Amino acid sequence: MPNMDPKKCPMPVQDPDVRNKNFSEVALGYTAEMAVNEAKRCLHCKNKPCVSGCPVGIDIPGFIAKVAEEDFEGAYEVLSASSALPAVCGRVCPQENQCEGKCVRGIKTESVGIGRLERFVADWHREHFKGEPSMPVSNGHKVAVIGSGPSGLTAAGDLAKMGYKVTVYEALHTPGGVLVYGIPEFRLPKDIVRQEIDGLKKIGVDVETNVVIGRTLTIDELFEMGNEAVFIGSGAGLPRFMGIPGESLNGVYSANEFLTRINLMKAYKDGSKTPIQHAKNVAVVGGGNVAMDAARCAKRLGAENVYIVYRRGMEELPARKEEVEHAVEEGIIFKTLSNPIEVLDDGKGYVKGMVCQEMELGEPDASGRRRPVPKEGCTFTLDVDCMIMSIGTSPNPLIRSTTPGLETNSHGCIITNGDDGLTTREAVYAGGDAVTGAATVILAMGAGKHAAKAIDEYIKSKNN
Numbered sequence: 001m002p003n004m005d006p007k008k009c010p011m012p013v014q015d016p017d018v019r020n021k022n023f024s025e026v027a028l029g030y031t032a033e034m035a036v037n038e039a040k041r042c043l044h045c046k047n048k049p050c051v052s053g054c055p056v057g058i059d060i061p062g063f064i065a066k067v068a069e070e071d072f073e074g075a076y077e078v079l080s081a082s083s084a085l086p087a088v089c090g091r092v093c094p095q096e097n098q099c100e101g102k103c104v105r106g107i108k109t110e111s112v113g114i115g116r117l118e119r120f121v122a123d124w125h126r127e128h129f130k131g132e133p134s135m136p137v138s139n140g141h142k143v144a145v146i147g148s149g150p151s152g153l154t155a156a157g158d159l160a161k162m163g164y165k166v167t168v169y170e171a172l173h174t175p176g177g178v179l180v181y182g183i184p185e186f187r188l189p190k191d192i193v194r195q196e197i198d199g200l201k202k203i204g205v206d207v208e209t210n211v212v213i214g215r216t217l218t219i220d221e222l223f224e225m226g227n228e229a230v231f232i233g234s235g236a237g238l239p240r241f242m243g244i245p246g247e248s249l250n251g252v253y254s255a256n257e258f259l260t261r262i263n264l265m266k267a268y269k270d271g272s273k274t275p276i277q278h279a280k281n282v283a284v285v286g287g288g289n290v291a292m293d294a295a296r297c298a299k300r301l302g303a304e305n306v307y308i309v310y311r312r313g314m315e316e317l318p319a320r321k322e323e324v325e326h327a328v329e330e331g332i333i334f335k336t337l338s339n340p341i342e343v344l345d346d347g348k349g350y351v352k353g354m355v356c357q358e359m360e361l362g363e364p365d366a367s368g369r370r371r372p373v374p375k376e377g378c379t380f381t382l383d384v385d386c387m388i389m390s391i392g393t394s395p396n397p398l399i400r401s402t403t404p405g406l407e408t409n410s411h412g413c414i415i416t417n418g419d420d421g422l423t424t425r426e427a428v429y430a431g432g433d434a435v436t437g438a439a440t441v442i443l444a445m446g447a448g449k450h451a452a453k454a455i456d457e458y459i460k461s462k463n464n
Helices: 032-039 060-068 072-080 086-092 114-128 150-161 190-201 219-224 255-263 289-300 321-329 441-463
Strands: 142-146 165-169 206-208 229-232 252-254 281-285 305-310 333-336 338-345 351-364 370-382 386-389 428-430
Touching (some): 032 114, 060 114, 072 086, 086 190, 086 441, 150 190, 150 229, 150 441, 190 206, 219 229, 229 441, 255 289, 255 386, 281 289, 289 321, 338 370
Parallel strands (some): 142 165, 142 229, 229 428, 252 386, 281 305, 281 386, 305 333
Antiparallel strands (some): 338 351, 351 370
16 A cells, blocks of 8 residues: 655754764665655556656656565666666755656655655665676677766766777766766765766776876877767866956865865865865855855865855755755855855955845846846945855866867857757767756766767667
8 A cells, every 4th residue: 555644754864063064974864664665655657757757767666666565676676777876866866856846746745755765775785785787798889988977977887788898088086077076975975976886897887087088088089999989978167257356366266176175185084185275254156056065065164154145035046955955954154135246355365255246136037037136235245264156167178179070059068969969070979067068967867878879879870
């Protein structure tokens, strides 16, 4: 019988006043009993609306049914048939806007905790499965993948399962892309990312780090090495700034730099050789998930006051609801309807404050959200010694500038046909943030999945 509890099983978490002082994972995960009870809330709808909300097409009712039967390894087999990174997706995907947003239970009550169940299953498999995955039969063809973020890893995993010899080229010294440099340890432990990547290596995916495509190798050279197709999943790591006075002062970071120093270089650990400012008062400009990550990291580094400065209101924050709630619980201060107009100099080249313009919401803009407009004559100053800019990113221009015939749009994003990721260069495909600009992990994975299928079809047609 279905469990008709109107609310999903709560996720056990660390106490806010404890967790805002450490980098251990906030959410502690379901027990087996919790997972089974939550799985029994699924109604197993005939038309499976949750599946339509999943960018990688996971058979959600199928894996949930296995959980309800306490067949956790069977549930993992269903999950892994569609997702290369289930332990990652279960932690960082915005399920509320995707699979859970389509759940019938969510119409009158709370949706089934699909993401929490996905995390439980992936963690159970990691802790209990002692076997080795079977190596796919080689088809004799080679494909190169640029970037080891979620899009590149998904494309690589799917192609390897089809029998391709896949080499992933990563610019940094550690594979994982945004999963290791962008998302904090307290949301996504790096051991989990490493183990997911190790799983891909076990099915034949090679990963080469410290290779900067456009400098170490070019895309044309990848073809000369025998690759029959190339997938670009290099992300969008070039930060944007506001262009306001004082942005070049010491103590002003991009969120990318700030998070990379902490997440990839472990600047939060005692004795770390990576320099980072341990500020007393920090302002993070922006309202997305990256802004929440930066603010919560600053708090954990010991800042007394951490402000989120956002030009719209709380209702318009683009960050996940759960991330906003966690930030509030941890003591992050929200200065909404505020927009920075100047960073103040202490006379020695360091930040001593930030002048903000008060805003109000006007008519909706092209995005459908009400446009923020300045309140005439209303400004205030925040006493801060560190400012972190989190207002978006764009793709690095290196690949496009070294690849003749590869076209990009006005934002520097690679142009594709939109369906399978084919670019304006034959046999060159792209997906994820390199195409869309900064988006979600699961959308990047979906793009990698579609591109892998298209690459397989292209190579087969060329060799028939």
